Amino acid sequence: MAIPFSKQRLSPEDSALILIDHQSGIMQLVHDYPPAEFRNNVLALAKLGKAHDLPTVLTTSYDEGPNGPLIPELRAMYPDAPLIRRPGQISAWDNEDFVAAVRATGRKKLIMAGVTTDVCLAFPAMQAAEEGFTVYAVVDASGANDTATQQMAVQRMSAAGVIPVNWIVVAAELQRDWRLPSAPKTGEIFHQHLHNYGMLIDNFAAQQAARAQ
C-alpha cells in the first residue's frame, strides 16, 4: 500500500496546506504535547506554507460557539486564504465547500494538520487519501487528548495510506536543497522554531563576524 518515497515527496509546486480547527477553544483539548511546544509547531508549519507560497485552506468548526475562533496568528498570516466555517460537520471532508476549496488549489499533495488528531485530522486525512490525494498528516502540529490516542490515530491513518510526519519533515521536503531560493526563509523559521538549529546559525554567524574583523 505504501507509495514509493519518490512519489510521496513534497515540492512547493505540487502541495497545498490544509489547517483544520486550530481554534482557541478546541486547542485547549491538546494534552499530548506541552502547550509551548504545541504552539511552536503550529506556527512553524503555518510559516512554512507562507515561505513556499503554498495554496492554503483554512477551516473551522462552529467557531461562533464554544470551539472559539481561528487563532488570530493564523488568520493574520493567511488573510486571503479561503476559510470554510463549517456549520456542523465534524469531518471537514463532509463539507462540500471545504472539498471544493481543496480541489480548487489544484494540488494533489496535501499537508494537513488538525485539532484533534484522532478526529479533526484523521477523518478528512483518510477521506482525502481514499480519493487519491497524497496526504501528509502533520502530527506535531495537531494535538490529541493523550499519547495513546495520538499513537492509535497515527496507526489508523498509516493503515489508510496517510503519511504521518512531524513539521520538520515538511520543512525538509519542501526545501529539498539548501541552495534553492527559499533557504533564507526556511532558515528563519528554523531559527525561531527549531531553536537548537537557530543557535548553530547564531554561533556560526558570530564566528564569521569575528573572522571578518
Add this chain to the structure above:
Amino acid sequence: MAIPFSKQRLSPEDSALILIDHQSGIMQLVHDYPPAEFRNNVLALAKLGKAHDLPTVLTTSYDEGPNGPLIPELRAMYPDAPLIRRPGQISAWDNEDFVAAVRATGRKKLIMAGVTTDVCLAFPAMQAAEEGFTVYAVVDASGANDTATQQMAVQRMSAAGVIPVNWIVVAAELQRDWRLPSAPKTGEIFHQHLHNYGMLIDNFAAQQAARAQ
C-alpha cells in the same frame, strides 16, 4: 487489508455496542490507565451507546466467582440489554449465546470494549473481524496490565483487521454532524467526560448569559 474509511465509519443505524467483562473484580487488573481516567472512559462509552440507542450486548465471565459482578453503573444503564453470563469461555466469541446475541442486533459494525484489552477484548474482536464484522476496539475503555501489553494488543488487532480507537473517535463518528438531533446528548457526555470541552461549553454559556442581560 485496510477497509477504506468510507466503509469503516460508524453511524448509529449500523452499529452495536459490545461491552465485555467490565466486572468489579477483573477491572482491578487495569494498570495502563490511571483508575479515575479508566472509569471515566468506560462510563463515557456506555453513555454514548445510550445516547444513540445502539443495540447493546453485555457479557461477563464467571461473575459469581472472583471476577465479580458487572459493575452496577453499566447494569443500571442497560437493564434490558442481553447479558450473557459465560460459564467458562475466556473469549466471549467462543460462547454461542454471545455470538447469537451479537448477530441478533442485526448490525455489522461492532463497537467493542473489554477488560483486559489483550485477552477479553482482542480475542473476540479478532474473531468477529474474521467473520466479516467491522470492529472498532475501544482501547481506552478497555484496560491492560501495562502499556507494552496495550501496544502489542493494538498491533495484533490491527494486523487482524480490527480498528483500535479511543472513545472520543466513537463519539465523533456517531455524531458526525453537530446539527443532528443527538448533539445535546453528545454534548452532555463531553461535559462530564471530556471536561476540557465541557469547560469550553460552560465558558461560552456564561458569555451568552452575560450578553443576554
Add this chain to the structure above:
Amino acid sequence: MAIPFSKQRLSPEDSALILIDHQSGIMQLVHDYPPAEFRNNVLALAKLGKAHDLPTVLTTSYDEGPNGPLIPELRAMYPDAPLIRRPGQISAWDNEDFVAAVRATGRKKLIMAGVTTDVCLAFPAMQAAEEGFTVYAVVDASGANDTATQQMAVQRMSAAGVIPVNWIVVAAELQRDWRLPSAPKTGEIFHQHLHNYGMLIDNFAAQQAARAQ
C-alpha cells in the same frame, strides 16, 4: 518547623474548605494531571467538604473575563457558601473580603485547593500558614502547567510550613474511624472517585447478597 502530626491532623470540627479559582477558563491551564483525573479529584474534594459539613469559602479571579466562571458543579454543591469574586488580586489572601470570610469560618485548619498550584494555591497557602493557620494544600485537586512546576510548588510550600497532600489523605483524616456516622458518605465518594475501592465494595456487596440467599 514541622508541626507534629497530632497537631496537624484534621477533624470535621476544626477544618474549613477553601476552593480557589476553579474556573472554566483557568482550569484549561492544568497539564500535570490528565483532564479526567483532575476533574475527578476536584469533585471528590468538594464532596468531602459537603459530607462533613465543612464551612467552605469559594473565590474566583475576574470571572467575567477570560478566566471564566466558577465551574457549575461547585456552585451547585455550595449555593450558599461565600463566593469572593476578586476584582484583580492574584493571591486571594491579598483580598480582605476573602481573608475575612476565611476567618469567619472560625476554623484554624484550612484545606485549600487552587488553580494553578504554583500561584493561586501556593501564595495564599503560604500567607495563611504565616498567619498561624494549619494549611493542607490539596495538590491533586489543584493543577499546574507541568510536573516540575508542581514539584517546585510542593517544595516551596513545604518549606513555608504548608502540608501538601492528595485528596485521599483529606478523606482519611476527616473520616478517621469507619465507625463514625460519616462513613456512608465517605464510602459513596470513594465509590465514585476512588473507583478501585468502589469496586471492592461492589464485589463485597455481591458476595453478601449471594450469602443472604
Add this chain to the structure above:
Amino acid sequence: MAIPFSKQRLSPEDSALILIDHQSGIMQLVHDYPPAEFRNNVLALAKLGKAHDLPTVLTTSYDEGPNGPLIPELRAMYPDAPLIRRPGQISAWDNEDFVAAVRATGRKKLIMAGVTTDVCLAFPAMQAAEEGFTVYAVVDASGANDTATQQMAVQRMSAAGVIPVNWIVVAAELQRDWRLPSAPKTGEIFHQHLHNYGMLIDNFAAQQAARAQ
C-alpha cells in the same frame, strides 16, 4: 500476511515452548522491564508450559563463559527437556541440533521467549516463521536493552509474520475455557504471578469461607 486468529490460537495439543538464553549472565542486559517484573514473567511463562505439559526446548549460548548458566529455576522445572548448548551460533535457529529438537516436538505452533528480544528471540522467531511455524514471541518474558529496542523488535517480528504477545495472552489461549481441567494450575500461576488476580481469588475464598460458616 496476517494469519486469521482462528488459525493462530494456541492449544496445549499443538504448541511447544521454546526458551532461549535465559542465562544468569545475559539476563543482566535486560533494561526494558524492572528486574522483579522480568523475573516474574519468565517464571510465569515457564510454569505455563509445565501446567499444560508442553514439549519444551531449552537452549543456551556459550554457557561456560561470560553468558553464564541457564538460570537454575528453569533447569529445575525442566530437568528432562532437551537443552541445546550452542557453541557459538547467535541465532539458535542456525544450530541444527536446536532446529531438530524443535521439529522433534512435532508441534507447529511455537511459544518463544529469549534474551535479548532483538537478537536471541527475534532472529530464530523470524526464521521459524519463515519455515512455516506459527510463532508467538513472548516479549515480556524476553528482555532488551531499552524500550525503543523492544518496540523496533516487535515491529520487525510482526512484519515477518511473528505474533508478539505478553505471557498472559499465552495463559489465556492455552486455558481457553475455565472449565477445562488445567484451570487450577492456571489459577495457581495467576495467584503467584498476576497477583492482582490472585488477590481476587483470595478475597473470594474468604467470602466463601465466611458463607460456609
Add this chain to the structure above:
Amino acid sequence: MAIPFSKQRLSPEDSALILIDHQSGIMQLVHDYPPAEFRNNVLALAKLGKAHDLPTVLTTSYDEGPNGPLIPELRAMYPDAPLIRRPGQISAWDNEDFVAAVRATGRKKLIMAGVTTDVCLAFPAMQAAEEGFTVYAVVDASGANDTATQQMAVQRMSAAGVIPVNWIVVAAELQRDWRLPSAPKTGEIFHQHLHNYGMLIDNFAAQQAARAQ
C-alpha cells in the same frame, strides 16, 4: 531534626517489623509500582523479618468487609505474630491494642510498611515518630494511588522525622556485615527478590563448580 545515621541504623536486636493492611482488597489500590514488583517487595520485606527473627506486628482494617483478609502469604509466614484486626480506626496508631502490641515488642526502632502509603503507613509512622520511636517507612513495600501521592507522602513523613527507605536498605542495615550468621538467609532473599543479585550468585556458583572439577 535529622537523627544521626549512627543512631538511626537498624540492627536485628533493636528493631521490630510492623506490617499494616496488606489485605487482598486494599492492595488493589496500589498503582505506584507495577503489580509484580509490588508483590515482590512485600514478600521480600516479610522474609527479612523472618530471617532476622524480628518481633512482628500485623494489623488489618475491617478485614471481614471489602478490604479483604490479610494476604495468606503473610499469615503463613507469621502464624504466631499478633494480628490486630482493627474495627474501624484508619490509623493503626489510634488503636490501643495495636500500640500495645508494638510496645510489647520492646523495640524502639520500627520497620513499617503499609497500604496505602499516604494513609495507612504515613499516619501511624508519624505518630510513632512523635512518640519517640525511630521509624523506617518502607515505601516500596507500601503502595499508593500514583507517584505524586507517593512523593508527597515521603516528603511529609520526612518532615515529621520518619525515614523513608526501600526494602534493600532494610536488608543491608540488618545484615550489616556479610560475615554474620544471617548471611545465607539474606542471600536467599536477594536471590529470589533482587534477582540481578541472585544471578550474580548463580553465575559465581557455576564458576566455582567448574573450578572444582
Add this chain to the structure above:
Amino acid sequence: MAIPFSKQRLSPEDSALILIDHQSGIMQLVHDYPPAEFRNNVLALAKLGKAHDLPTVLTTSYDEGPNGPLIPELRAMYPDAPLIRRPGQISAWDNEDFVAAVRATGRKKLIMAGVTTDVCLAFPAMQAAEEGFTVYAVVDASGANDTATQQMAVQRMSAAGVIPVNWIVVAAELQRDWRLPSAPKTGEIFHQHLHNYGMLIDNFAAQQAARAQ
C-alpha cells in the same frame, strides 16, 4: 531557614533580573526541557523584566570561544544592560565586576536564571543568598543535562536558602494585581508564552466582539 512569603515575594520596585550564560553554545547542553519549551521560557522571563522595567544584568562565559555569544534575542531586548563578559570564572559571583553590577542595581531581590542550572545558576544563586540577597532561581528558564540533575540542583539551592520557581510564578508575583498598569504587558507575554491562557483571552475577545455587534 525559610524566609516568610511576605518577605520573599517580589515587586517590580525591589527586584532585579540576572541572566547568566544564555549563550548559543552552552544552551545546546539543555536536555531537561524540550527545546521549544525551553526557548519559550527564556524569552518569557526576559520579557517580564522588560515589562516591569527591572534593572537587569547579563553575563556570559568566554563568549568568544565554544560557549558562543549571548543569544541575540536577549541582547536586542536589553541593549543597554550591563553585560559582564567573564574571562574564565565559572561562577559569575566569583567575578567582581558582575557582583558590582548586581549591587549597582540597588535591589535586594534577585530573579536569576542561568544555563546550566546545576552550575551557572546554582553557584551564584547560593553565593548571593549567602550574602543576604533574596534569590529566586527560575528553573524552567535555566536548563540542565537531565531531570535528575535539575532536581538535585533544586534541592541543593533550597537547602541554601534559594527559592526555586518557574517563570509563571515570577510573572504572578510581579503583577500581583491585575488592576495594576502592567497588566496589558503581562497579558501579552501570557498570550505569547502561556498560550493556553492566551487562547482564553482570544476566545473572550471574540465573545466580546460578538456581543458588541
Add this chain to the structure above:
Amino acid sequence: MAIPFSKQRLSPEDSALILIDHQSGIMQLVHDYPPAEFRNNVLALAKLGKAHDLPTVLTTSYDEGPNGPLIPELRAMYPDAPLIRRPGQISAWDNEDFVAAVRATGRKKLIMAGVTTDVCLAFPAMQAAEEGFTVYAVVDASGANDTATQQMAVQRMSAAGVIPVNWIVVAAELQRDWRLPSAPKTGEIFHQHLHNYGMLIDNFAAQQAARAQ
C-alpha cells in the same frame, strides 16, 4: 512487502556502512536519546564497520557552515573512506556523488545511520530501498528531536521496506557465530559500549584467573 529474514540478514561480505551527517553542529539537535547514550551508540556502530572491514561511505551537509564538521572521532576511524561533502542537498541520495560512492562499494545491503532520523536518515533510506537495496536503518545511532518523531520515522521507513534496528542487532548479525575470527573485536566493542556485557566478561575473566592460580 517484508523481505524474509534469510534474505535480510547481514554478513560482512555483503554489507556497507553509510554514515550521514554526524556533524558537530547537527548532532546538537538530538533529543530522543540522552547525550552520552547517543554518542555511545554512534561510536559503537562506527567501530563495528571497522571490525568487519565494511566498505564505508561518509557524507556531510554544508560542513563549512553552521552544521559543523564531521565529528573527528569518525574521521579518525575512517581516514580513507569517501567523504561526500554535499553542497546543499538535504537527502544524501539526491547527490549523485554519494549514490555513486554507495554503488561503488558493490554491496546491496546498506547499514545506514543519519542525523536527524526523520530527515537525513529516512529520506535516503527510503530512496535506497526503492532502488532495490536492503536497508538497515540504525535508529539508535541516529537521532531525532523527540521520541514521537523517532517513532513516526520508524513507522514511515518500515512502510517503505526499510528495516529499523538498533546497533546491537547489527553487531549480532555481522558476528553471527562467536567462533568466527571477528569475535574478539566484537567482544571489545561490547566491552566498551554494551557495558553490562563487558562486565560479564570482566567477571568471567577474574574467575578464570582465580582458577588458573
Add this chain to the structure above:
Amino acid sequence: MAIPFSKQRLSPEDSALILIDHQSGIMQLVHDYPPAEFRNNVLALAKLGKAHDLPTVLTTSYDEGPNGPLIPELRAMYPDAPLIRRPGQISAWDNEDFVAAVRATGRKKLIMAGVTTDVCLAFPAMQAAEEGFTVYAVVDASGANDTATQQMAVQRMSAAGVIPVNWIVVAAELQRDWRLPSAPKTGEIFHQHLHNYGMLIDNFAAQQAARAQ
C-alpha cells in the same frame, strides 16, 4: 544544617575522591540510569580525580565472590591508590582500614560515589558527614535499583548533611576558573563525556582553523 556554599565548595587542594564498590558484579544492579550513561558518568568522575591529582581511595566488597572485581578501567587509572578490599562490611565506613585510608588523605572534603546509591554510597556518606567531613555524593556516578530508590537516598543523605550532586558539578567546582592550568584536562573530559560540550569545542576549532587559513 546547610553548610554555606562558600564552605562547601571543592577545590583540588582540599578534596579526596572515594570510589566504593564499582565492581563488575554489583554494577549489574544499576537500573536508574541507562547502562551507557552510567558507565560514562563513572569514567568521567574517575578522570576528574586524575586531572586534579586528587588523593583517591578505592574499596570493594568481597570481590572474590559474586560481587566481582573492581572494574579494570578504574584499576588502570589508579594503580597506586589504596584499594581496601572489605571482607564483609556492607558500609565501607565500618571498615577501619577504609576510614584510615580516607583520613590518611588529609582532606576534609570527600567526593564519594558508590554502587548502590542507597546502601554502598549512602551509609558511608552519612557516617562521614556525621564525623565532620564535607561530603559530596555523586549520584549519577552511583546507581540504584530504580528511580524512587535514588530519590529516597538523595533525600535521606540531604537530611544527614550530605550534598548530592552530579559529576558535572564536581568538574565545575574543581575547575572553578577556565584560566587555571587544569582547563585542558577538564576540557578533554568534557569532550569525551559531556559530548554536547565536546561538539561545541569541535565546531569552534573548525571555525578557528578556517579562520587561520
